[in-house]
Amino acid sequence: MKKLLFLLLVLAGCTTTGPDTDFLKKELLKTDQDFSQMSMDKGMGHAFLFYAAEDVIEIREGKIPLFGIKEMKEDFRNLPESRIHLSWIPVKADVDGKLGYTFGKWQMHLDLPDTTLYGVYVTIWRKQDNGTWKYVLDGGNSTPKQ
Secondary structure, X not given: OHHHHHHHHHHHHHOOOOOXXXXXXXXXXXXXXXXXXHHHHHOHHHHHHHHEEEXXXXXXXXXXXXXXXXXXXXXXXXXXXXXXXEEEEEEXXXXXXXXXXXXXXXXXXXXXXXXXXXXXXXXXXXXXXXXOEEEEEEEEEEEOOO
16 A cells, blocks of 8 residues: 555656646737837837847848847847737747747838838747746848738
8 A cells, every 4th residue: 555655655746737738828929019018118229128038030121130239239220119919919939948939910100201111020029037038049031012
């Protein structure tokens, strides 16, 4: 009887449940939505720097990628924040432990007559030790109006 009880305790201790992926997907989608809202409220540069991991890679259409937060800060230094309005809507997310991705559609309105650009994006996210999500890889491309 003692051996059976011991065996059951050992087996119970070995049983672990994985992360709640449904919860993590919702959390990641919300993070991406908050990221977009910050881009509209405080400016694209502010939002991208706030949500970026230190070792971020930013893929840019027609340009060389940026490596790390330092390069991003330098690149955003000359950005005319008040003339560019970028927003996006995540349409899909998936998570596996501490890594996840979001995919969605973006719109960029420029302060020029009838100038709106459209595109799609994918962002790779990593959950930080403090429980927040920071993106480690981001890129996208322009598309016709969606």
